[in-house]
Amino acid sequence: GQNIDQPTEMTATEGAIVQINCTYQTSGFNGLFWYQQHAGEAPTFLSYNVLDGLEEKGRFSSFLSRSKGYSYLLLKELQMKDSASYLCAVRGDDYKLSFGAGTTVTVRA
Amino acid sequence: ETGVTQTPRHLVMGMTNKKSLKCEQHLGHNAMYWYKQSAKKPLELMFVYNFKEQTENNSVPSRFSPECPNSSHLFLHLHTLQPEDSALYLCASSQGRGTGDEKLFFGSGTQLSVL
16 A cells, blocks of 8 residues: 655744655655645645656755655745645556645744 | 636535536546545545546445546536545546656535535
């Protein structure tokens, strides 16, 4: 089976940096995704990593280490609108996406 | 706006009712999915359709019945549900190429409460 772990909740201050970790144990690996989901809204795609290293996209960056089964999503210069749930998902060798339970980030003024 | 529209947004039903959830995608995708999202739990894949053919049924009870009349529309027919079926039901679509980088586009979901 697939096992994907991420913290349940994180709180940070506006303007700060928050790092959301995700560890995974899956049957094979064909990429790791991060999605953002605001309350009552659709999850939306943030990033995709398949090779080791850092992918930067504006204020958001995602890192992958395949040998460690580890990824993180880095949110810089936090804004109130970044308060949301962040979902880590891994595509295994069956090409299905397995999701973590999500990390709820609360940004305080 | 993700290009995937779900109706209704909220649904309350009794255990003896029959209802249907509807999903429509305007992205020209060939694959469509139903996921169940319960509080504090990972998204659970329920069904997958690729080019209108069901390619995945993830051991879902028969009280959930999917229908995919064409590549743009997906339904989830519900009957004799249980209170534990209360959850957010998310529809998603993707291109259907079967590659590792294929992204899912989600609808906003139907929040279902079974009384």
